[in-house]
Amino acid sequence: MSVRFADLPRRLVSLTIDGRAVRVPEGTTLLEACRQEGIDTPTLCYVETLTPVNVCRVCVVEVEGARALVPACSRRAEAGMVVHTDSERVRLSRRMVLELLASSVDLSLAAPEVRAWMQRYGADASRMGPAAAPDGHHRDQAHPGHHRVGDGARAETVAQPVKVDNENYVRDYSRCILCYKCVGACGTDAQNTFAIAVAGRGFEARISTEHAVPLPDSACVYCGNCIAVCPTGALMFRSEHEMRQAGTWDESRQTVTTTICPYCGVGCNLELHVQDNTIVKVTSPLDHDVTRGNLCVKGRFGFEFVQRRTREG
């Protein structure tokens, strides 16, 4: 006997997106509906494997009858909804979100799509003024509800020194857009380690350990699941960081091979990123139901033994 446990059939709901009649199963988000229709919708804080937090607001769409725009990533389609994804309001909000981010965060290592979206929406971060130099203002110690008022001539940014406090990770929060993905991956969506959380508030909100202690003093178990979901390169494997610093990181010369982790018997899929016959990074496919993109420290970093087979070992 073979019993299958497919999802129960779901009712379809009909709605209109950009003038098109669309039918999607009940519970579908507007983002999924847009993707089904081939409507490219920018997202920064959304990833399939994590609970949507809808904080970046770059996926907002206009729903007729709603006062404000709604986040496509988490709003579910309802029967009769009339949705506009390219109205003037939507375009302006997306443009502003991108300008606000680009004027405050280093996006140079963000996915290439981000640049394409900025072009599409005409985002020009220079409107916000030249970036302020890091002024010795210690974000990690900021007290909520208080900030130093500047002269407004330069746009305040999140620029700060890179955090290098362990052998496996580098945290460059100058690149952090506060998408909460790392917090979700470290927390209830996957790892449940809770080594990091969003501390502080407002513009001084930041990803932090308790009392901003270095990672080795925190609960971190170096699974790298935060790095795997970081969309801007704020979190990076130290090996990649160092290769980038040395100018040797070259994705065009890398192959990616999917295989199974050599450690315990869970059967996690590994994607080995190989450059010059050397493993330079390990990821896991988001769409495989064993890992959903997650690994443990052994799977993520434990590959060294194949390339260090010295006699003295």
Place this chain on the structure above:
Amino acid sequence: MASGRTTAAERAAVDAVLGPPSSGWTGGGRDRLDGHVAFGGRSARERRRWLLPALHAVQDRLGWISPGALDYICTRLTIPPAEAYAVVSFYALFATEPQAPVVVHLCDDIACRCQGAEALCAAAEARFGPAGGTGAGDGITWVRSPCLGQCERGPAALIQSAAQAGAAPWSAAVAPATLEGIAAGLAAGAPGPPPVGPLPPQAVDGATDRLRLLRRTGRVDPGQLDSYRAHGGYQALRRAIELGPQGVIQELKASGLVGRGGAAFPTAVKWEAVAANPVRPHYAVCNGDESEPGTFKDRVLMEQDPFAVVEALTIMGFACGAEQGHCYVRGEYPLAIARLRHAIDRARDRGLLGSDVMGHGFRFDIEVHRGAGAYIAGEETALFNSAEGKRAEPRNKPPFPAQAGLFGQPTVINNVETLLNVLEVLEQGGAAYAATGTPGSAGTRLFCVSGCVDRPGLYEFEFGATLRQVLDAAGGVRAGRPLRTVLLGGAAGSFVGPDQLDLPLTFEGARAAGATLGSGVVMVFDDGVDLTDIVRRIARFFRDESCGQCVPCRVGTVRQEELLTRIATGRARGSTADELALLTDLGAAMRDASICGLGQTASTAVESAARLGLIATGGGGGGS
């Protein structure tokens, strides 16, 4: 295990609120049984809600949340330290660095700015040194504060005194504040119960007949249940029990009562949705976290008429099928918190709360939550998160509170003023209530009148009164100076010009004028006020109070403040018109794309000021 860095005092402070540890696994000494069994999991996760009370206990006792204290709290409550730190660092009244045991919070917000707040700050700096110091000399420091909700008697101060030399910790407002008054307050230590509060200005001449919500204020003894009963207390609950839950909701429907928090949502619709929700348990929540600059009405009600809040919340629970009520009060209102807690205890003593309310077989009790310094906690879903022991980050809606609110359960939530209107509805009957005010705005409204008026205070008017009538009642612009503008609805509201004095203060009237009644703020500015400075303070407020979740608000409020600074200091990039165009774009994105009302309204007042030409260009900057 708590780390060795927890001190005995820290332990004692936490144990005083959580009780002694139940096992060696939660911070106690280990016995033989601990080696063979431990209980955790779900029961441990449910203790999360005690995080804020435990943090308050440590802050009160030690004056800051040390790493050792946080360790112990985390062990007691099974909370990961990073998560607990995330919570501590969200709230302005918690300190994660050592600070002076006595902190004087000086309000430098917009209402107090009209009452000499900056001069007081300057005096404090001269006396105590730079803001936020460790109080090396006398153990006292001072910090600037957003609106403390004492706007009718500014400038305001809030003294936060940690336990010292055997004295219990205490916290109290001083208003109007002077350095001498503060010094006297510090010398006197924890204040005793203040006398029955001042009468509402309208009642001073004995003309109480027009007052509904304020009719007991200043007359009833807020500490005495029997005094409340002598003033007609608990008639409404009796009536509610006669009507039954459905009957109460029918009366509310007939009354046309809508929420007084700003959104003007029909109260009956909220209540009915929760009452009808088959998911149990339900929760009834009173939002006493008013923090909108210029707003102090709920404070007056909670401080002066706390039993009315308790009675109204009990009715809410009865009607909506909730057995547990929660009242979340901003941490800057220590007197309101104390009086509510006292009122709840007295009501429980008399069987007006508990397992058999009024002997009619229904169960209801109330827990008071003390906020910790976050304007955003007044947003209803942020309030739920805060009451659950989390950062007060608003949730995305839907789901709405009636589906998934406090602890994920169906929840009905109203602010204090709305709840007190429920008493009126039940006492008068829904139809009679609906007949007051205007067809679109039933009942009366409280107006928090502050700024440059002769008699600032809390005024109650039937809906339909004009702005001019309210100003007249308050004695008009003080010293007979010309009126420049009125900020209507608070920092999230908008400025209106002297040409709008005949604006009827109704929901429909405000809407038609492109304004909002908001939380009932009527803040008056004469021609001597530096309005550019006021507008910049509003921008600073939103930048400081943004929770930081969503990009439009987190960064938009920064850019808005930078932009205003440039204009005010004569450094506009391009022309002023270019800057105002950018302001319009920022405003549109914040209004359209922010998660919650804070971001959505963060530019409303600023933009209205720009439209009215209240922002001076170049060299007119002042302020901090």
Place this chain on the structure above:
Amino acid sequence: MFGAGGGTSSYQEIEDTDLIILWGSNAREAHPIFFHHLLQGVRRGARLYAVDPRRTTSAQWADVWLGLDVGSDIALANAIGREIIDAGLVNEAFVQRATTGLAAYAAAVEPYTLERAEGDTGVPASVIRELAHAYARADRAQLCWTLGITEHHNATDNVLALINLSLLTGHVGRYGSGLVPLRGQNNVQGGGDMGALPNKLPGFHDVETDLPARARFEARWGAPLPPKRGWHLSGMFEAMERGELRTLYVLGENPAQSEADQTKAIRLLSGLDHLVVQDIFLTRTGELADVVLPATATWAEAEGTVTSSERRVQRVRRALTPPGQARDDIAILCELARRLGHEFGEPTAQEVWDELRALSPMHGGMSYARLEALGGLRWPCPDESHPGELFLHARLWEADPQRRGPAAPFTPVEFAPPVDALSEDFPIRLTTGRRLDSFNTGVQSGRFSSPLRRPETLNLAPEDADRFGLEEGERVRVCSRRGAVEAPVHLDASLRPGLAFMTLHFPDQVATNVLTIDATDPKSGTAEFKATAIRVETLALAAPAVPLPEKASA
């Protein structure tokens, strides 16, 4: 279980279950990604019970942790069974239809009262009762275990004691209810699937009793197969000791460091006539070998498949060119066959796999193309239209006796305490286990940088350290009846007084297996790594009562 050796359930089911018992498993550290699935189940409302002598990082997630004394698992399981019977919570319909032997089981567990179990295990009777009732009443329940159950002298009995509980309650053969032994290595399951067991042909066909299967293999391979079962690992060491086994070919194992009673294991390996070691490293065992065959790392330098703890067969692929003279396992084996006079040709991994599919019906439907397209398949998967089985033993719930097949037997088992008894001289119970960032003897895991890694320690309860006047980091001598090692002390609050903990991860620094006992389960061949009697001596006072073995890394 009841035939094929594999866990009955899939990972997704633990997300959809109502109750989880984690017994002798620190999955949080040993199977971290499985624990993700488990925690999803907990987030969705499943209750978690952890049975483990230590309050591990897994047990910290539990609604209830039952900290039993090491090796008292059967006392606990039998008492749970007795309580379920006593409370009338037996799943009568299931038991009647699908099992045999309840009466004998009930009689056997009758003496295991809650009170007796409290004495044997240390766990309060009320807590045992709570677990019994919760497990029996749950609509769905998953019972998971790992080496805490199997690294004992009575490993098989331990497993049977747990299986009995699943039969009693009907928690097997249904979606969300099952038995989940978690595999410690990435292809332990696959090794078994492929017949790397003394008594099985690939596909779990018994060498001695499944004559049609043996005939099938013999026909395909054109050679007769030995009709008798072989030795399992500890059987081999016993045979070496008796002098019956003189030549050993070791593939990818490091018995010189991984066997219990290491001193003895090295002596026996050194005494062989001929030792061949095929590995990707020159291991300690390799150092003893006459011939070393450098091999490829199967997961990164070769093609093939492995099978996971949920019976899912997945592809491993070549991503790197192997170093030096390292050769693929298949190539080495075929070359060896050729030198021994047999022509195996030069088959690819896929060709070898297709041969297996032709011979093992449960793998029949698993073509490389399907494994690729579907991200792996769970066996049994008899043909290419079959989606692979989510869980096993659904047949036990069939109404039709034909389809239901043979009944599942209860197997009464008795509690027998650990062989290495505590005494005045050896008063502390040492147990062993894994750490998150290390793996077995550290051959693989010792070579990457991990901020979590700290050297081997003797973990003691803080109370014991106090009692012995020891401080964190202080070096001590740890003595068992077989040997002694030196290690620094680490205070570990997950331990109760009288319980100590070490790992096997750093044999070159601290050869923990010098201490462990080779008392072995006669049925599975697993040694009792989990229960050693030790004493702790401060170095200043220590008299070398037991001569220290030469340093393992010498």
